Amino acid sequence: MxxxxxxxxxxxxxxxxxxxxxxxxxxxxxxxxxxxxxxxxxxxxxxxxxxxxxxxxxxxxxxADHHRLELDRVFRRGWVCAGVVDDLPPDGAWRAVRVGGVPVLLVRDRDGVLRAFLNVCRHRGAPLCDEGDVGDGPLLRCPYHSWLYRLDGSLARASGVGEPDGFDPGDHSLTEVGVASWRRTVWVDTSGTAGELSLxxxxxxxxxxxxxxxxxxxxxxxxxxxxxxxxxxxxxxxxxxxxxxxxxxxxxxxxxxxxxxxxxxxxxxxxxxxxxxxxxxxxxxxxxxxxxxxxxxxxxxxxxxxxxxxxxxxxxxxxxxxxxxxxxxxxxxxxxxxxxxxxxxxxxxxxxxxxxxxxxxxxxxxxxxxxxxxxxxxxxxxxxxxxxxxxxxxxxxxxxxxxxxxxxxx
Ligand code: FES
Ligand SMILES: [Fe+2]
Missing domain, CATH: 3.90.380.10 (Naphthalene 1,2-dioxygenase Alpha Subunit; Chain A, domain 1)
Incomplete structure (x- = not known):
């Protein structure tokens, strides 16, 4: 009607x-x-x-052009609300979210420390899990070639990588970005350069x-x-x-x-x-x-x-x-x-x-x-x-x- x-x-x-x-x-x-x-x-x-x-x-x-500009200047250069603390993973677990179009992993290690990483494998860039996914365990596994990451983001194993010249696993940790909470909300700075969250x-x-x-x-x-x-x-x-x-x-x-x-x-x-x-x-x-x-x-x-x-x-x-x-x-x-x-x-x-x-x-x-x-x-x-x-x-x-x-x- x-x-x-x-x-x-x-x-x-x-x-x-x-x-x-x-x-x-x-x-x-x-x-x-x-x-x-x-x-x-x-x-x-x-x-x-x-x-x-x-x-x-x-x-x-x-x-589309203006939208890309906004994602870059508004959402990828500073703090953005990424959710509420209610949805944060428990100790030893992770959750994949999207912040300003950027795939982000919120990870809490077994000591309860919360970190955020780009949800991007440091091999050839596969996401470690899909947006909305949750998981737990001692290691995060990339589904593409099975590189393994610890919950602090460090590369634990790159099976089958052979002997690339100068390859140092320490250079291939997940990329850490800023994460903070304010009251019941969680904030992420995917640029990693915004300093402390201050509202x-x-x-x-x-x-x-x-x-x-x-x-x-x-x-x-x-x-x-x-x-x-x-x-x-x-x-x-x-x-x-x-x-x-x-x-x-x-x-x-x-x-x-x-x-x-x-x-x-x-x-x-x-x-x-x-x-x-x-x-x-x-x-x-x-x-x-x-x-x-x-x-x-x-x-x-x-x-x-x-x-x-x-x-x-x-x-x-x-x-x-x-x-x-x-x-x-x-x-x-x-x-x-x-x-x-x-x-x-x-x-x-x-x-x-x-x-x-x-x-x-x-x-x-x-x-x-x-x-x-x-x-x-x-x-x-x-x-x-x-x-x-x-x-x-x-x-x-x-x-x-x-x-x-x-x-x-x-
Ligand atoms: S892209 Fe992750 S292991 Fe290859
Ligand atoms: Fe209204």
Whole structure:
């Protein structure tokens, strides 16, 4: 059945009906001063350049040449989220993943030391195992000519190699790359040159939330038909929420300010009229200011509205609440396809019916986002430039994504 394409006789009225309130008031409130119903909110200055910013060309979402450039400059020159610690191999085991198109082995030796290597045999380059494979044992065996590697990456045996001049097994270890963890996520630097993982001051603003103690309730992986940036942009703005997710629209009661520092864009649910301790923190403070850490334990009647939303360049998205977290990361699989991984975590002891409701809401919202992203990608695939302008308040997150990308490509 064909879908509908609704016309609108009075755009302003339609906007208000969908949002159930004066969204225009909300937009004004976000830039500070007297907002909706006279509520005062703190001003957050415009990021420099947003008023003249334009959207990116369609080719940046669809061309093979541009995609190769992004893989090289964005995904292969620094730290990239490669998953969550829940999926790491146990001691004496390994798992093959893909990071920015690069095959990587995550290996934990029998002493528990985690290392990452290119999943490339140092003989003639066969992968030691396929993406997604897991294995364990004292040695990794290449399936092609059976060279054997220890779990520290060193070459243990090259059977049948004969006597190549000057051949030293010590010169043929697996190529080690950077691996690090931050909270419940795992990061890989395939360039091996990025130095220590450092996500900046805003990453510390969620330090007090007990993510490590939460249980996994949803673990899903899907390849989706859009460029990786389409989802990152979608996640990094709330402008679309009243229209794409009318079920969760909260524009009557809160706004959605954003700040950024380094790799992190931080947005949060800011109640316009705070009614409890957590809401007062969200209302009064900026992320990371003294007192912000109390959010994780502050009294609230609505823990699932104490929302912290982090876009961590280049490919991680995290929702953090006192009792729950969503971790979502993307791996570009082609110019117009992306593997999207999601994990939903809840505090142990969450009632099953509550967990079910949260999981169902998450899936609904995600499918709605996937649907609009899929449709936007069709425009990019057709090579049609929107030549758009960004909303100066609501699309600060989109601007953040574009600025990080432009800096990486410069
Ligand atoms: S390519 Fe691995 S042993 Fe030959
Ligand atoms: Fe959305």
């Amino acid at each position: 064909a879908g509908s394409c609704a016309g609108v006789a009075n755009p302003d009225r339609a906007f208000r009906l969908v949002a159930s309130t004066t969204v225009v008031g909300r937009l004004l409130s976000t830039v500070g001063g007297v907002g909706q119903n006279g509520a005062m909110v703190r001003a957050i200055p415009d990021p420099e350049g947003i008023r003249t910013a334009t959207t990116l060309p369609a080719a940046w979402y669809a061309s 900046g001051s805003l990453a510390a603003a969620i330090d007090a939330f007990p993510l490590e103690s939460f249980d996994v309730v949803v673990s899903e992986r899907d390849e989706r038909p859009f460029n990786w940036k389409v989802l990152l942009e979608n996640y990094s703005e709330n402008y679309h929420t009243p229209f794409v997710h009318p079920e969760i629209d909260t524009t009557a009661t809160e706004d959605y300010p954003m700040v950024s520092d380094g790799a992190v864009l931080y947005a949060w649910d800011r109640p316009l009229r705070p009614v409890d301790e957590a809401q007062r923190i969200l209302h009064d403070l900026l992320p990371g200011e003294p007192g912000w850490e109390r959010l994780a334990t502050a009294a609230t009647t609505r823990p699932y509205e104490v929302g912290n939303y982090l876009t961590v360049w280049p490919n991680l998205m995290m929702n953090v609440f006192p009792d729950a977290a969503l971790v979502m990361w993307v791996e570009p699989s082609s110019p117009n396809t992306t593997v999207v991984e999601r994990r939903l975590y809840l505090r142990p002891g969450t009632a099953p019916e509550v967990a079910e409701r949260i999981a169902a809401t998450h899936r609904l919202v995600h499918e709605q986002d996937v649907d609009i992203c899929t449709r936007v990608q069709r425009t990019h695939d057709a090579g049609l430039d929107a030549r758009g302008r960004l909303a100066t308040v609501e699309e600060r997150g989109v601007f953040f994504v574009h600025e990080r990308l432009r800096a990486a490509l410069a």
